[in-house]
Amino acid sequence: MRGALQWLLLGLCVLAMLAATWAGGRVAERWALADLRRTARATLTIQAGALHTEMQRQSALPLALAADPEIAAVLRPDAGAGLADRVSARLAEVAGATGAAVIYVIRPDGLTVAASNAASGRSFVGNNYAFRPYFRAAVAEGSGSQFALGTVSGRPGLYLARRVGEGVGVVVVKVEFDGVEAAWREVRERVLVTDARGIVLVASDPAWRFRTLAALDAAARDRSREALEFGDAPLDPLPLHPAGDDLVRLGRGAAPAQLMLMLDAPVRDTDWRIRTLTPIAAAVERERTQGRVIALLATGLVCLGLGTLIGRRARTQARLAEEGARRIELEARVSERTRELSAANDRLREEILERARSEAERERLGRELAQAGRLAALGQFAASMAHEINQPLAAIRSYADNTGILVRRGRVDDAAENVAAIGRLVERIGGLT
Structure with missing residues (x-):
């Protein structure tokens, strides 16, 4: 009877360890995806802001030249x-x-x-x-x-x-946008910009340029070719296949599909959208493995403790049934076993404390990463303001040079018009400041 009970308990422990391993992997996977989403969203915001800044910097040039x-x-x-x-x-x-x-x-x-x-x-x-x-x-x-x-x-x-x-x-x-695309190639995410039709205009991978998120109908292809928008580009769809929510699978011919996290955001003042594709397989698998190991160890310790308690109870009952002459020896053995369990519990508490310290360190690193992202955004904002001020300064220099030429030629009215334009540009710089 006792042997059958032991086998039953062993089977229950094995089942509990398998269930805990599966559940720990799933929980770790969700945590890893949540972390990746936060990081990818911050990266997407920075890339969208940089692209809008570059476009806004150039948009003032035609107005000044006109x-x-x-x-x-x-x-x-x-x-x-x-x-x-x-x-x-x-x-x-x-x-x-x-x-x-x-x-x-x-x-x-x-x-x-x-x-x-x-x-x-x-x-x-x-x-x-x-x-x-x-x-x-x-x-x-x-x-x-x-x-x-x-x-x-x-x-x-x-x-x-x-x-x-x-x-x-x-x-x-x-x-x-060669410089923008080159900068995108330095990060691990794939970055692309699409228009309202889903056609890729700018991409970190040049092979993706002028491809589409979804298949275009024949009429849309004909209109694009008649307008000479993209030359003879076939406008074929990208090998992206939905995998649920914001996940897609990127297929490359005979190679196995790669699971990617795809996030998108609008590009201000346009009908474009910028998208990032972040590979998640390695990060998720690493976190899943860690979660499974932790769950397996925790369940194993619980089963070990339960088995120890059951065994101690059986041994205690057996010792109580023995003759009084062996009671002193029995109590000594029980005391020794109790000390061993206390040491094991101390070690377990130390492991729990170490885990808490690791979690605190991880949260600190996350906060530092967020702060670095904010500082990077501030740096880009400062750079955009410098570009905005340099543009009218270049125009002022051009007007000043032209004014000197016009004065030497006796074209005083034209020179006065240039001076008025310089005044307006100076007011614009003041407004920017």
Whole structure:
């Protein structure tokens, strides 16, 4: 009877250890996913802010150039060839100072008359861009923008257009995101930006560019090709397969699918969305293994303690049934066993205290990581403010140089207009400060 009871208790302990191992793994997995979500959300916020800052920094450039009287002059029918060359050279200097990929000036009929790359082999001068949506929007509404593949350069970028005067022409600034993509490749997350149709525009993996989150219908593909948005890109969907909530599986041909955490956020002032894909397999498996080991050890200790208590009770009953002559010896053995159990309990308490200290250290590191994220965000904000102030300063320098030239030529009214523009830019800097 006693043997059958022992086997029953052993079976119950084994079942309890298996159940605790499974439950510990599941709990650890949920904790690991929660930590990954918090970290990925912070990273996504930082990346979205950096992208918006870069776009906002460049968006002020077309507005400033549209107010330039020399650009308005080169768009007039009587503008000489020398003026177009001077404007192109100046646009090249502005592009180099601001980091713009190319700046060009278009007449109302769509013909380019000046460009920052006029001296290169891929000059935009003489090309007609009347078919571009950003040009038509700028002519009709005063401003326009479009992300597309360059028909001459073959490089993708965001085109920001602004109307010059009352239909005199359009000035366009093309912004490329090579630096942003290079920075994204330095982090472990995959980062991509999609438009309202789900087409990938900017991505840390160049192979993902101009692919889609979901399959596009034939009509949408035809409209994109007719507008020459993305060249002959097939617009195939990415190998992303939903795996529940915010989890997806990334398949790569014959390779096994990789489980990823996908979070997204809007990019301010656009209809774009930025997404991050964070690999979770290694982190989750590590936490799951730790949780299983801890649960297994805890359950084993409980079973061991229970078995010890049952065995002690049986031995105590047997010793009580023995003759009085062995009672002293029995009490001595019980006392020795009690000391052993006390030592075991002390060791168990030490392990529990060590676990509590480890948890406290982990929480401290989490707080430090959050503080580092906030400091990084503050640093990026300060950098964006510096860029915002440098832009009007560059325009002031340009106006000042032009004013000197106009004064020497006796064009006092034009020089006075430049001085007034300098005043407005100074007021803008004051407002930013």
